[in-house]
Amino acid sequence: MAVTEAPRIITSRIGFDDSHTLERYLATGGYEGLRKALSMTPEAVAHEVDEASLLGRGGAGFPAGRKWAMLRKAPVTYLVVNGDESEPATFKDHLLVERDPHQLVEGVLIAAYALQVSQVFIFLRGEFALGLERVQSALNDAYAHGAVGADIFGSGFSVDVVVHPGAGAYICGEETALLESLEGKRGFPRIKPPFFPAAIGLYGDPTVVNNVETMSNLPWIVRNGGAAFAALGGGRSTGTRLFALAGHVNNPGVYEIEMVKTTFADLIHAPVLGGGIPHGRELKAFIPGGVSAPWFGPDQVDLPLGQDEVAAAGSMLGSGSVVVMDDHTCAVRASWRITKFFSRESCGQCTPCREGSGWLERIMERIETGQGREEDLDLLLDACDNIAPGLTWPPQQTTICVLGPSIPSSIGSAIQMFRDEFLVHIKEGGCPYD
């Protein structure tokens, strides 16, 4: 396969230094999608999004159109945009909020019109200080331009958009935890069902929660039609998608890529994309969709970047983050760090996650630092099994949210792929890579 020449749907402006300004936005087709949407019925706009088969870009990959359809039966009260991007090695929304905030705002306004929502909250992680300022500036300019507020563009439709800063908690990326946080509480995920906040959302009212990247696709979809979007990609994975490439590659960064037409090998090695692995080293393993995803090895590098294709191979495309590890990487150390992250970010509501993550982290630490015992491998797998019974993929759910069952992914992968490395740590009493 090769890198295809797909249209740049959501990164068309980021080459400009002033990509975040209203002037640049208007000069490059900005707010035309909104004007067109306002000339259509809300149902017709929602229909275009359905036609596009736009899969949610937050991590779960649920079709945005279907999410909306759940609500069209009842009047929606709130639209909440999830910009709490915190899945490790995911940095695509960071790019979108800083470099093209008007595109996000326009997407949000289109969604608000389609759903007939008059109150929108854009929840951005607090660490995006510049992003928060850029989105607020964009909203101020959009208001002056007549695109936000009462009777937008003379359409008779009114909508208010509030930028809400988070305060640093990974779990708030989980949509029900995000709503709790937006209500001014600790970010505790809510018990399911209901599985979507469609029925019981913000303040108990019907609410749609969509990701920043999902929203940013809407101006293009409305301007060009859902069918044009669906014509790109393949199977259920339509359109283009942002992939955040990090770790051991020559050109880490965010790349907009047509779904399915490109492989992980292309992403990692193509000169216009990752540019290969530095220092002439070899690929050891890569994480295909955020640290909650099971790892892949060199054998799977020819898999296409498609949601179903990656799922069929036993992992997930998740948040669109790809982490590359070269052959000088210690698998134990990498997996320990990921486990430490989950232990730190567990909200503490559910025992398997709260206790399990701490136990796992301590066992991983002692193996990496040379204090491990041979029975630790079984102990690790046993503890993982208590969090996600059977260690299947997708994992069994023992906790309120999916953070818990995500913990075993990296440990399971590391032991399965690099068991010998664990044994060397234990036998030699230390890390062979130190």
Place this chain on the structure above:
Amino acid sequence: MSPADRPTPVAPPRSATGATGRTTHLSAEIVERARSLIALYPEPRSALIPLCHLAQEQDGWLRPEAMADIAELVGVTPAEVYGTATFYDMLHTEPVGTYLVSVCTNIACLLDGAAELLEHAEESLGVNVGATTADGVITLEEAECLADCDRAPCVQVNHRYVGAQTPESFDRLVADLRAGTRSDEIPSHGTLIRVRRTTGLQADRRQVADERAATAEAQARRAAEAESAGGGS
């Protein structure tokens, strides 16, 4: 006790103290900004976290007196403010230096030398992770992923990205912070969003309600038309 004998549970009032709005610590300017933030939300408590950020803008951290004021402003108890604030990494219930230096050591940064950078930072600053230098200028923090992974190892100062750092560039960064040469670009800790919301952005609530009713009616009418046209399938 039979179920019938049990007293009927009474839901506690929504706010335990009621939003009296009496403040003693936050400045008049901060209180005014706090009130305009509260007005943006259907429920005052939603402004709790934005108000905590505001209090940190004034004091650099969340003082107990500030939390008491926030409680009065949004109509909860000070304990609820404290209980919420302590959940979040960015809300500090203990003093923080002028500059909070966050070094990410999560997976992408780890692969690019973050652990070594953090070790260097501890040595050169003479403090452990979580502590503040004796001059009160710098607090060192080990951060989880800050979403800047193509510039690893990633460092933020007061949540402003400063790009990938080497031990050498880190020392220069610290020297610049101490010399105050980056204070325009990086405000002191607590100031998060310097762009204010333009007044008048709020849609008129009555107008919104009227429109929503009209829309619901139109939607129902179109749905009924579609139903009769489609033979009720």
